[in-house]
Amino acid sequence: MNPLSVFCLYMGILLLACTPARADVGALNELAGMDTERFRWAEPQAAHVYGVPIHWREFSSSAALFSTAQKLAGHGDRFQRVIAYNNSVLLTGIRADWHWLAEIQQRAGGAHGRVSILQISPKKLEHLLQKRSGQAFPWLSKSARLRFSQESEVDGRRVMQQVYGASLSAGDFTAYLQRHLRSSGWQHEAQMAWWPRAEVWRRASSSLLVASLPMGPDSAVFLQHIE
Incomplete structure (x- = not known):
């Protein structure tokens, strides 16, 4: 990877981690009503990369790692694949024109993580890349x-x-x-x-x-x- 690509990748990760935005994320808000005794959700955040919308919400859970992952995986309309590694679990899936990703990590007293959605409409992505x-x-x-x-x-x-x-x-x-x-x-x-x-x-x-x-x-x- 050339130096410019590394620089762009670093800046992209930094910007996405640090820049919140107001957004309508009804699908993510539905998850916030799930098991409110064990789950706590942060406010929704969003950004646009090359005009492509990305929305996410961070959460914490008093349940153990795999119990937390199992609860989220119960939403089969959003998550269809499970990957487990190094005390972490990834859930991924496709719903309509959105890619769903849940990143869950173990921590003392339970688990924490983030659920994000990325719009992947082929026509829109092609149009945005042509204009970049x-x-x-x-x-x-x-x-x-x-x-x-x-x-x-x-x-x-x-x-x-x-x-x-x-x-x-x-x-x-x-x-x-x-x-x-x-x-x-x-x-x-x-x-x-x-x-x-x-x-x-x-x-x-x-x-x-x-x-x-x-x-x-x-x-x-x-x-x-x-x-």
Whole structure:
């Protein structure tokens, strides 16, 4: 796996783990009414990756690992396969155009885990993949190519996070972005101490985090836009 793919994979995992969003997840909410004496469910969360919706809910259970897995597996319309490994159980299945995944792990006093659903409509996925080369930011270099995109809503604000690759060095790409951000009315606010290549920009109520990373003679850039 090349460095850019590793970077995109890392950022994707990080973003999905850290960015909650409001969503209508009626099917997941049905599970929250199951065995309320032993199960406790967190609030539903959601995100979009390349426009594909992903919804999930975390839970804890006072029941043992396999009893917890058995209870969830009773929903055969959602889960059709079981995989057990290293004190963990995975349940997977297909319902309509959604892939269901339950990740269950053993812990002291019971079990905990997460149930997630991913939309897998073939026509929609094909359409989204064909559009993924598009750019959300007009001030980006035309040489930039979209590698990862995720959109969600946090506290009522739209958050877009993307990773681009470019056939420019990290320094040249950063200089290009700085010139075009300033000409678009963005104000440089701060340099991130924890990441020397990261900068924060603001325009009115919008904020933008820009972080570049060298990839040999080329570069990758991570953008987080909050509006």
